[in-house]
Amino acid sequence: xxxxxxxxPSNILLVDDNKHGLSARxxxxxxxxxxxxxxxxxxxxxxQICASSFDLLITDYKMPKMDGITLIAEVxxxxxxxxxxxxxxxxxxxxxxxxxxxxxxxxxKSANEITLLVRAVKRLLDPRMKRKPAGRARGDQPNRxxx
Numbered sequence: 001x002x003x004x005x006x007x008x009p010s011n012i013l014l015v016d017d018n019k020h021g022l023s024a025r026x027x028x029x030x031x032x033x034x035x036x037x038x039x040x041x042x043x044x045x046x047x048q049i050c051a052s053s054f055d056l057l058i059t060d061y062k063m064p065k066m067d068g069i070t071l072i073a074e075v076x077x078x079x080x081x082x083x084x085x086x087x088x089x090x091x092x093x094x095x096x097x098x099x100x101x102x103x104x105x106x107x108x109k110s111a112n113e114i115t116l117l118v119r120a121v122k123r124l125l126d127p128r129m130k131r132k133p134a135g136r137a138r139g140d141q142p143n144r145x146x147x
Contacts, residue, residue, distance in 0.1 A: 010125045011053060014038045015045040015071065016060035016087075021109075025058065028114055029121065042066035046074055054082065056124055058117070061088030061096065072102040083124040087113065 012029055016022040017040050026038045037054070039045050042063055049057070057075055061068040068086050075082060086103035088096055096106050105120040107113060 009033050009035050010055040011035045011037070012056045012058060012121070013045060013048060013054040014058050015042055015063070015068075016040065017063040018060065021060070025114075025117065028118065032118065032121075034121070042068075042071040045071060046078075049075055049078060049082075054079075056083045056085070056121065058085045058087065058121075061086055061090060061094075061101075068103075069101050076102055085117065085120055085124070087117070 012034050014022055014025055014029075014036055016025075016038075019040060022038045022040065026036045029036050037048060037052070039048065042059070043066060045057070045059070048054075057072075059068040059071050063071075068088065072084055072086065075084065084103045085105045085107060086096065086101050087107045087109060088094075089109040090096065091106055091108040098104065098106055104124060107116045107120065
């Protein structure tokens with residue numbers, strides 16, 4: 001199934017220090033027709049964002065030396081309109097959401113992660129849809145703060 005009728009596929013930057021998760025997301029997105037660049041270092045990602053043109057950033061939260069929230073803040077300074085998805089296994093326990101992270105979409109790592117990721121990528125990259133933060137990016141659960 002093609003991403004769109006456009007000649008050039010969207011260019012996505014994936015950042016995660018976990019090479020297995022990074023590889024799995026990359027394969028899924030490439031099978032959907034997206035061009036992907038996968039990096040394990042947030043600092044390398046910042047360099048690539050300055051040097052190349054990306055349509056979307058997908059980043060993990062917990063990484064050594066720089067977490068995903070810090071990466072998002074730096075990207076927002078350089079490319080304020082770039083859509084960003086944050087993925088984390090700590091969404092519920094840390095109360096991560098769109099407002100607290102600066103991401104357009106926050107997704108909990110789970111069995112539903114890939115389905116939610118694909119849906120969010122399509123929504124953020126579809127020019128016909130108005131982009132806004134997803135209040136329920138983690139599935140059917142409303143955003144809850146950690147206790």
